Amino acid sequence: MTTPPLSRSEAKDQTRRRLIRAALAILDQEGEAELSTVKVAKAAGIAQSSFYVHFKDMQDLLRVLAEEGGERLRGAMREARRKAREEPGDLDRHRETFRIPLEASCRHPELLRIQLRARHDPSSSLRDFAVRTAAAYRDHHAADLAALGYTADDERDRRRLEMIAEGINAATNALAIGHLEGRYPDLDECADILTALSRGALRLLRHEATGPRNPSPPGEPEAGGSEG
Amino acid sequence: MTTPPLSRSEAKDQTRRRLIRAALAILDQEGEAELSTVKVAKAAGIAQSSFYVHFKDMQDLLRVLAEEGGERLRGAMREARRKAREEPGDLDRHRETFRIPLEASCRHPELLRIQLRARHDPSSSLRDFAVRTAAAYRDHHAADLAALGYTADDERDRRRLEMIAEGINAATNALAIGHLEGRYPDLDECADILTALSRGALRLLRHEATGPRNPSPPGEPEAGGSEG
């Protein structure tokens, strides 16, 4: 009710923010195909033509959106990392390692969903953003896996570490989506699953690193013989 | 050169197939946003208006495309499963288990890419197809994990099995994409990674299934203490 007197630039900035938020909402709820200056402007409460007061075109808005989204995701990651460092025990810290990107993703579900879509879509303006974000997350995982004790010293092991990180990253995204959809309500449990997945993979690296080829590690009868 | 005389229905069917193939190619190379009756008809070598001789609208074509694509993927999966059953040793069969969806996906890269995109896109006509395909693959993985010795008898374990299957499925897709992009040329290696990932996860299930809570399984010092 009590509208504080806004300066012209403040009002403009506010409109600009409304446009970005409207675009993000439409992007998330209806998809990039449904995005148009008509819808965004209407949702922001201005005329369609006024869209161009704030952005050169839709591409321009999406560029800004991706930049801000990337910064927000990086911020969430930083914060999660900081919190993880304050954890008392090693075990909690270990699990936190896999919980960090999980939480960062879940803190911005729209950005996660948009990123997953745009990543493989050649017609998406947000593809660069998606690819860069995915790479950042994969690197995060690779660094975490390396911190768990494994050092990649030849090309094959480096590639394997990258493959594992990419797999873990994909699993992280899948579980984050499942969590957001309500199927996996407990984020700790998601982190547990990811921890367990990575554990098996690191074991492979260590086995394969010490011997020339050891496809059947002894003393690991986990593949129970219930067949056909 | 030597054009065999085609009957009218044969010629029509051939045109229809050209339309579907053109749509698939555009979908894969340019994305759903770039798909239009103009482009598809032109690529198939007919007038835009003739598109409607074969399909009610673009949605109709995409429905057929998804049905055929689904059938093709299921077929690839069946064939891979059949081949896996012929493998001599248990170990090879174990790895084949994780190679099956990998190969099925790589056999139809366009469908894989389209599926990954459409899955989280509310504006995509192919979303149903993508969601169903993903569910089928997840179920495949869940069945395979169960066949490795683990039986889920309470709700928590069933959910965990599902989570693991979903994670493995996501990792499978990620590695398949990486393989198609040339980063991971060896499909066996991809299968090895997936096998290793699943191994760790199954271990978690078994540990958690026997005791009430056992976050630190003894005798598994794989988390080496190299900490920042």
Add this chain to the structure above:
DNA sequence: AATTTCACCGATAGTACTATCGGTGAAAAA
């Protein structure tokens, strides 16, 4: 041979969106 069918064509009405234009009024500057 005569007739019918129909896959394909060009033309076009209708729809949705983009991006530019000149105009307006209130805030800001002079």
Add this chain to the structure above:
DNA sequence: TTTTTCACCGATAGTACTATCGGTGAAATT
């Protein structure tokens, strides 16, 4: 107070696509 600035407006030209129409000729049927 006078002038300037500029965020916003409505109108509109331009573009791209959809889906329908009547027409055409060759294949299929009679």
